[in-house]
Amino acid sequence: MAKTTENATGTLGKAIEVLDIIASSAEPLRFTDVLKLSDQPRGTLHRQISNLIEEGLISVNRDNSYGLGLRLLQFASKAWASNQFRTIAEPHLQKLHEQTGETVHLGVLRGTEVIYLDKVESRQSVRMYSQIGNTAPAYCTGVGKAALSALPDDELDVRLAQVEFRCFTPNTLLDAKTLSAEIRQIRLEGNAYDREEHEAGICCVAAPIHSYNRHFIAGVSVTGPAYRITPDILQSWAGITRAAAGAIMANMATQLSPKM
Amino acid sequence: MAKTTENATGTLGKAIEVLDIIASSAEPLRFTDVLKLSDQPRGTLHRQISNLIEEGLISVNRDNSYGLGLRLLQFASKAWASNQFRTIAEPHLQKLHEQTGETVHLGVLRGTEVIYLDKVESRQSVRMYSQIGNTAPAYCTGVGKAALSALPDDELDVRLAQVEFRCFTPNTLLDAKTLSAEIRQIRLEGNAYDREEHEAGICCVAAPIHSYNRHFIAGVSVTGPAYRITPDILQSWAGITRAAAGAIMANMATQLSPKM
DNA sequence: AATTAAGTTCCAAATAATGGAACTAAGCAG
DNA sequence: CTGCTTAGTTCCATTATTTGGAACTTAATT
Incomplete structure (x- = not known):
């Protein structure tokens, strides 16, 4: 369900793949959940998620589960309007x-x-x-x-x-x-x-x-x-x-x- | 106006910075316009934009100017709903x-x-x-x-x-x-x-x-x-x-x- | 208190990004 | 039509970043 077609867009592609995993899930995922769905090693995934959080594309809920960040709304609002x-x-x-x-x-x-x-x-x-x-x-x-x-x-x-x-x-x-x-x-x-x-x-x-x-x-x-x-x-x-x-x-x- | 605070989020940060430049502009930018606003060398910027296009985060208008991609709407819709x-x-x-x-x-x-x-x-x-x-x-x-x-x-x-x-x-x-x-x-x-x-x-x-x-x-x-x-x-x-x-x-x- | 699981940090090796230059294509003036 | 200018694209050795395994810290469970 969350399986994105294996892209060759380098680092960005991998980051977006993680974003996609989080977007595709019905309920909020925690770190280990994402780990299971992605095929990245832990250290790697951890840094990717950290970067996504830093950029505002992923938000952290209080129980450490992840959601999509509000910055996406900001981008989308402009994408739509223009x-x-x-x-x-x-x-x-x-x-x-x-x-x-x-x-x-x-x-x-x-x-x-x-x-x-x-x-x-x-x-x-x-x-x-x-x-x-x-x-x-x-x-x-x-x-x-x-x-x-x-x-x-x-x-x-x-x-x-x-x-x-x-x-x-x-x-x-x-x-x-x-x-x-x-x-x-x-x-x-x-x-x-x-x-x-x-x-x-x-x-x-x-x-x-x-x-x-x-x-x-x-x-x-x-x-x-x-x-x-x-x-x-x-x-x-x-x-x-x-x-x-x-x-x-x-x-x-x-x-x-x-x-x- | 489009000057994002210099982030240290590596490759992803740079990609998002480019996205931000395109989002922040009132009218559609062409390659050279983005080049002037970013401080990346041409080859580099070209690949970054190619990747963003590949991922659906940027769309190309018929006159080769760039806009924000529809995939952002998809993400935002889920971000909002959840x-x-x-x-x-x-x-x-x-x-x-x-x-x-x-x-x-x-x-x-x-x-x-x-x-x-x-x-x-x-x-x-x-x-x-x-x-x-x-x-x-x-x-x-x-x-x-x-x-x-x-x-x-x-x-x-x-x-x-x-x-x-x-x-x-x-x-x-x-x-x-x-x-x-x-x-x-x-x-x-x-x-x-x-x-x-x-x-x-x-x-x-x-x-x-x-x-x-x-x-x-x-x-x-x-x-x-x-x-x-x-x-x-x-x-x-x-x-x-x-x-x-x-x-x-x-x-x-x-x-x-x-x-x- | 002991045990298991969850999350985080580290660093040498592998890989991907960089950026300068060379190249092609498109637009324009004479 | 030709040469000139600008816009966009490709290439590749160098450089910097990502990788991934393992060790480590913290939190939860028995």
Whole structure:
């Protein structure tokens, strides 16, 4: 679960790996816990953690267990505020929300996961931090499947091979073959659907967003409760969701580079 | 502006310093810009940035300028959700908001700055990320001054010496002597006030929060528009703000350590 | 008081970072 | 188109940092 792919980024990579171990754990870890999860010798790990604490990336709880440091919030706040893609997408998300009245998500693909970058909803009942920055598996979310569909074939194969399927609901897709077939369908239609595949009672329609060279891949979705949003209604939003995605891509082309 | 205090945290420290340079800049920096701001040789800086990119901590815009990476959002989202202090404080912030009807902030002291950790307000008109994770100078905010007042004398002197005073409004305190006097007053009263010192038209009342050994220092505040919140009204909230801070400290004592 | 586990410090050996210089690519002026 | 300037990238012997085993201190448990 906390096993990060063995990176070759030297000292920094190892430090971030430790950070990842601490981030991935549900409950607070103490020194020995981290020691077991990492494959570093004690002396080494101890210094790495000391450095991370010194830099404010890790905080120490009173019982000597570790948590993520607040400096990360500081960085993230700036990352979010200054993110060009998010800034460009923002008005389009707003518009899509006004057109549908439902929650709109913006997420980017990283590996086989989706990182949620923004969210627009009517009642801000749930705290934003509970969503923004959160990740979800790409294979069982609308945004994720839309994003996967925008990958070039060779790259798609690589990613599909990395997916670790897990059953969240009775509708969750559970093998690469089914997923692959669905992605072909998404490419034809231009829209992806999440039919209560990640969370029971929640469905959505999504559309892919990508940069001209497809190095950057993202997606936008409209989400709602399944009891209220019938498949027909969902499908009726497919067009405007694609339109929003298209408008964001158009804006990216004009605003992010002199010529496309 | 981006000059971080020369740290001795080895390779990691240097990498984070680069991250800080990129975070501190208003507009996107290109390679040479970062080179000028850091005092690293080109080859070195180039590798450092490459590693940061590889780890997802820095992203590259299409014009080769750098921004903060989305992986920081991922970390921050977890840091926020799992933060023990914030979790403990949350219900008390909620209650304070219900009692006053105004915006409630929770912030922790880091050096001479305050990092905002949480916020409760009625109309979520402003995006949360625009506040949470944000920092502000301690000397001109209610939460910040309350926090400073909880520092032991020797530590306070150290921090006061580090403050770089800057004028935000006509009311901003501009020298250590005045600030020091005000902190003595705050210690007597148990409350700090921001009388439009950071932002014109915005005032607040705050109270300090600290761990038993005062290694961890924070503050809670009630903020409102000055045209509506007269000094009298503000003062009438002093008691419940102190009470909220006290309740949070009591909860910390019982929940964070077996015995105090 | 004895025993086990948890956390911390130390230092010679191994490894990774450094930084100067050489190199390529991009932008611009004549 | 050519030469000139600036921006960005790669290379590698030298240097400095990280490594990891073991010894050590402190805290918890029996």
